[in-house]
Amino acid sequence: MSRPAWPGDAAPYRRTPEFTETTVPKGLLRAHATRPGTWARLHVLEGRLVFRDLVGGTEMLLGPGIHPLIHPERLHEVAAAGPVRFFVEFCARPGDCPAPT
Numbered sequence: 001m002s003r004p005a006w007p008g009d010a011a012p013y014r015r016t017p018e019f020t021e022t023t024v025p026k027g028l029l030r031a032h033a034t035r036p037g038t039w040a041r042l043h044v045l046e047g048r049l050v051f052r053d054l055v056g057g058t059e060m061l062l063g064p065g066i067h068p069l070i071h072p073e074r075l076h077e078v079a080a081a082g083p084v085r086f087f088v089e090f091c092a093r094p095g096d097c098p099a100p101t
Contacts, residue, residue: 006069010039010091018045018087021080028088033073037096040070040088047084052077062086 019025031054034040042051042062049062054075060068061081070076 006039007093010093012089012091015089016087018085021047021082021084024078024080028078031075031077033075034070034090036072037092038072039091041067041091042070042078043067043087043089045085045087047086048081049084049086050079050081052079 019028042049044062044064044066046064051060051062051068052058053060053068054077060066062068
């Protein structure tokens with residue numbers, strides 16, 4: 001299955017608070033996906049985070065400056081690889097921005 005390219009007109013509309021290895025929500029640690037039309041980008045500020053694309057079967061070790069793109073409705077999960085601080089930025093294309101949650 002090929003993944004769509006990151007749309008050039010996608011813009012941030014919301015971000016999570018910063019999480020650490022002790023505050024990461026349990027929902028992010030198990031299989032989950034963004035809503036239709038919602039793209040996401042992980043931002044690791046300190047430490048390391050494991051990102052698993054459950055559809056493609058790939059795993060990446062993320063550090064500061066490495067921002068995997070999370071495509072709409074694609075199953076994925078994360079895991080702390082020791083002490084970490086990160087947040088998630090949600091993006092949408094004009095006209096596709098989901099209602100705030």
